[in-house]
Amino acid sequence: MITVVKPGMQMSIQDQGRTGSRHLGIGQSGCIDPYAQIICNRLVGNPDNCPVLEITLGLAEIKFDNDYYIALHGTDMKATVNGNPIQPGWSYYIKKGDVLKLNAARHGFRSYLAIGGIWQLPTPILGSYSTDLTAKFGGLHGNALNPGDSIDITPQYKTKIGLGAMLPPKSTHIRVYEGPHNKLLSKQSLDKFTNHSWHISPSSNRMGARLSSDECKLEHALSLPSMAVMPGSIQLPPSGEPIVLLNDAQTTGGYPLLGTVIEADLRHFAQLKPGDFLHFEFVSLNEAIKAQQKLTSHLNQLKIALEYKNKQ
Amino acid sequence: MTTYSSPSITVLTTHCIYFDVSHSEQTILETQKKVWALAQLCQQSGDFIDVVPANNNLTLYLNDPLRLQYWLSALNEHWLEVSLLKFNSTHHKLPTRYGGVHGPDIKHVAHYHNLSVDDVVQLHSSGTYHVLFLGFQPGFAYLSGLDKKLYTPRRSDPRTSVPKGSVAIGGEQTGIYPETSPGGWQIIGHTDFKLFDINAPSPCAFAPGDTIEFTIKEVLS
Numbered sequence: 001m002i003t004v005v006k007p008g009m010q011m012s013i014q015d016q017g018r019t020g021s022r023h024l025g026i027g028q029s030g031c032i033d034p035y036a037q038i039i040c041n042r043l044v045g046n047p048d049n050c051p052v053l054e055i056t057l058g059l060a061e062i063k064f065d066n067d068y069y070i071a072l073h074g075t076d077m078k079a080t081v082n083g084n085p086i087q088p089g090w091s092y093y094i095k096k097g098d099v100l101k102l103n104a105a106r107h108g109f110r111s112y113l114a115i116g117g118i119w120q121l122p123t124p125i126l127g128s129y130s131t132d133l134t135a136k137f138g139g140l141h142g143n144a145l146n147p148g149d150s151i152d153i154t155p156q157y158k159t160k161i162g163l164g165a166m167l168p169p170k171s172t173h174i175r176v177y178e179g180p181h182n183k184l185l186s187k188q189s190l191d192k193f194t195n196h197s198w199h200i201s202p203s204s205n206r207m208g209a210r211l212s213s214d215e216c217k218l219e220h221a222l223s224l225p226s227m228a229v230m231p232g233s234i235q236l237p238p239s240g241e242p243i244v245l246l247n248d249a250q251t252t253g254g255y256p257l258l259g260t261v262i263e264a265d266l267r268h269f270a271q272l273k274p275g276d277f278l279h280f281e282f283v284s285l286n287e288a289i290k291a292q293q294k295l296t297s298h299l300n301q302l303k304i305a306l307e308y309k310n311k312q
Numbered sequence: 313m314t315t316y317s318s319p320s321i322t323v324l325t326t327h328c329i330y331f332d333v334s335h336s337e338q339t340i341l342e343t344q345k346k347v348w349a350l351a352q353l354c355q356q357s358g359d360f361i362d363v364v365p366a367n368n369n370l371t372l373y374l375n376d377p378l379r380l381q382y383w384l385s386a387l388n389e390h391w392l393e394v395s396l397l398k399f400n401s402t403h404h405k406l407p408t409r410y411g412g413v414h415g416p417d418i419k420h421v422a423h424y425h426n427l428s429v430d431d432v433v434q435l436h437s438s439g440t441y442h443v444l445f446l447g448f449q450p451g452f453a454y455l456s457g458l459d460k461k462l463y464t465p466r467r468s469d470p471r472t473s474v475p476k477g478s479v480a481i482g483g484e485q486t487g488i489y490p491e492t493s494p495g496g497w498q499i500i501g502h503t504d505f506k507l508f509d510i511n512a513p514s515p516c517a518f519a520p521g522d523t524i525e526f527t528i529k530e531v532l533s
Binding site: 019020021022023024025026027123125126134135137177179180224225226227228230232233250251252253254257260262263285288289292 | 334361363371491
């Protein structure tokens with residue numbers, strides 16, 4: 001068992017989210033950076049889609065009531081175990097009674113904690129353990145974790161420990177594929193969208209990253225029939241401040257779309273915190289496919305390397 | 313024979329296609345019936361993770377991005393050939409308590425249209441409504457079929473909490489709140505019909521294309 005002593009700003013149970021029910025209004029949820037989740041799960045010998053804890057900003061504390069293999073990934077929160085520093089991207093052996101402390105993230109926003117073993121959670125909802133923080137279901141009790149919440153995890157020690165694996169580099173340069181409303185929005189608006197930098201506004205959350213800019217706004221008066229939206233859809237409300245939808249977003253919306261963040265770049269939103277600057281570039285479908293292939297081959301190489309190390 | 317304008321088909325991303333017929337000359341409901349039939353055909357193909365109809369459009373999420381080109385070229389033909397007759401849907405009867413504590417805004421709706429509360433109940437419960445699509449929150453159905461005589465603007469002061477099961481009117485639409493949530497629609501009644509249960513194997517009672525009827529369980533003053 002593990003116990004949340006301090007959840008920090010937000011700590012929730014996430015896997016890769018749920019699919020197949022978008023037509024019923026049920027969104028995806030899941031880790032905003034699924035690559036961090038997969039890599040730290042592999043480092044502790046878990047299956048790729050095993051749940052992890054998504055920790056936002058840090059200032060969190062977790063107590064372990066058993067011996068476990070653990071790995072953190074995502075941003076560096078200057079973590080310590082019983083006061084001794086541990087590094088993100090490496091696996092560690094934690095003893096019963098140990099306390100993991102996370103300080104505040106300085107250069108990113110989210111960290112992922114994998115714990116080796118079988119997570120004894122309530123029955124998965126529509127095939128996923130992810131917490132949908134907007135609709136309030138999944139995870140332990142449909143909410144972010146509170147102080148005192150315990151998760152029953154049966155430990156397993158199935159891999160070599162003390163191994164490290166890099167995460168593909170983060171970026172504030174976000175690649176976008178053109179949206180279906182480019183002919184309705186003025187060319188000037190689309191140019192402004194890519195020529196200016198934007199910052200993440202404080203009202204952002206797992207539903208969406210709200211953007212603002214001191215230099216420009218893209219106001220419009222378009223009203224469109226509702227269409228499906230997904231993580232990565234860039235909505236443009238009449239206020240002219242775009243919203244990049246993230247994992248807990250609703251499934252339909254009526255605002256025009258500026259475009260869709262390419263799948264390979266969506267993970268960067270895990271590390272963008274309020275106040276951070278980012279900018280956008282329209283790219284071809286071919287570039288989107290290549291970027292995705294690059295991430296897939298990174299994971300494939302890691303798999304081969306870990307299998308090799310475990311045989312040694 | 314009914315003619316349909318040709319759809320606009322765009323790529324949203326490597327594994328996602330947007331099929332739009334919202335510019336069609338047919339009514340929203342006539343066009344939507346074909347959208348449901350096309351959605352069903354796509355669902356049955358096994359090529360998609362998700363098939364999401366919305367307001368006279370359809371978004372398709374592919375399992376395998378390599379099937380993108382095939383579907384881009386095949387969709388038009390499927391749209392022309394898809395048959396409305398093969399579409400299966402379910403009819404739901406929702407016993408509803410109108411007025412009183414269950415419908416705090418029904419008097420306002422009646423007053424707004426110079427009708428009696430009974431007229432509002434009769435007009436609302438005599439209609440057959442189609443589930444155009446779901447969205448906004450899990451299990452929330454966008455319904456078509458509200459009698460024009462009941463079109464009522466939303467409340468200027470939205471409620472912070474509308475009880476689960478509330479039957480309400482917002483502008484040109486009527487709807488049911490699947491969960492307790494904030495809301496600005498005029499609440500005219502309440503149904504105990506379970507719209508949404510996240511722990512059930514199929515959590516949502518309605519699917520796009522289903523029809524709904526509100527039956528009068530009680531009218532309170």
